[in-house]
Amino acid sequence: MRFDHFDFLAPFYDRVIHFDRLETTLQMSALPADGLLLDAGGGTGRVAALLRPYVGSIILADFSLRMLSQARSKGLTSVLAPTEHLPFPDQTFTRVLMVDALHHVIHQAQTVHELWRVLAPGGRLVIEEPDIRTTPVKWIALAEKLALMRSHFLKPEEIAAILPPQASVRIEAQDYTVWVIAEKPVP
Numbered sequence: 301m302r303f304d305h306f307d308f309l310a311p312f313y314d315r316v317i318h319f320d321r322l323e324t325t326l327q328m329s330a331l332p333a334d335g336l337l338l339d340a341g342g343g344t345g346r347v348a349a350l351l352r353p354y355v356g357s358i359i360l361a362d363f364s365l366r367m368l369s370q371a372r373s374k375g376l377t378s379v380l381a382p383t384e385h386l387p388f389p390d391q392t393f394t395r396v397l398m399v400d401a402l403h404h405v406i407h408q409a410q411t412v413h414e415l416w417r418v419l420a421p422g423g424r425l426v427i428e429e430p431d432i433r434t435t436p437v438k439w440i441a442l443a444e445k446l447a448l449m450r451s452h453f454l455k456p457e458e459i460a461a462i463l464p465p466q467a468s469v470r471i472e473a474q475d476y477t478v479w480v481i482a483e484k485p486v487p
Contacts, residue, residue, distance in 0.1 A: 321428075321477070322350050325399070328472065328479045329426050331355055335394030340383045340415055341401030345371030355395060361386060383411040391420040399428045403441075403453045412462040421486040425467075427459055431478040456480050 325347065326332075331354040339348040342360035344367050352358060360371050360378040371378045381387050383398070384407045396415045405411045412427070419425050430437040432453035441453050456471045456478045463469055467482040 324474065324479075325351070325397070325426075325428070326354060328428070328481055329395055329397055330424050331395065333394055335420070335423075336392060337395040337397060338386075338388070338393040338415075338418060340386070340396060340398040340411070341404065342371065342376075342378070342397075342399070343367040343401070345374045345376040345378065347397070347399045348376050349374045351397075359388075359393075383414060386414045386418055388418045390417055391423075392418045394420050394423045396423065396425045397428075398426070400430065402427055402429055402459065403432075403451045406450060408452065408454060408459075409462045412459065416463060416467070416482070416484070419484050421484050423484050425463075425482040425484070427480040427482075429453070429456070429459070429478055429480075431456070431473055431476050433478075434476050436476050 331351065334356045337351065337355040337358045339358060339360040341362055342348050343362050345360050348358045348360045358376065360376050361381045361383065362368050363382045365380065368378045368380055379387060383405055396419045398415060402408055402411065415425050430440060432438065432441060432455055441451060459480045460469045460471060463482050466485055469480065469482045472479045472481065
């Protein structure tokens with residue numbers, strides 16, 4: 301049996317890890333918008349709960365049962381699924397969001413491909429990550445390694461390079477956070 305850091309952190313995660321970038325997230329995600337939003341690796345639903353008023357519906361996917369329990373207690377629709385193998389049909393979501401989670405995923409390229417697969421044409425994918433190019437995030441990365449977390453931080457250019465060539469990609473950075481924003485063309 302392996303130790304799951306996120307099952308352990310779930311009961312107090314929201315009190316310790318604050319989300320204070322709602323306005324920026326709305327802007328990067330082009331919200332409000334109609335349709336369905338996927339919060340991939342959404343954990344306790346701390347972000348999804350704040351986004352509810354700005355989108356038609358939200359589904360949260362995560363691989364930690366205790367995190368999902370917290371999300372469900374907030375009234376969020378959630379699915380137990382690794383981001384490498386999402387249980388949704390192609391082109392399901394008008395918005396796909398992954399906040400502060402890609403560095404925790406084992407197969408990052410596979411996750412990015414899955415996020416793109418479930419994104420509808422004309423939709424937007426936003427991957428928000430700590431900016432590993434900055435010194436404070438390098439210290440966080442070291443701390444997570446010492447805590448035996450499987451974290452692997454990618455530079456934003458590396459994340460962007462995983463996306464298919466038809467993706468319209470831009471990178472935004474602010475303080476210690478970076479956003480990789482990709483729009484899927486309409487055929």
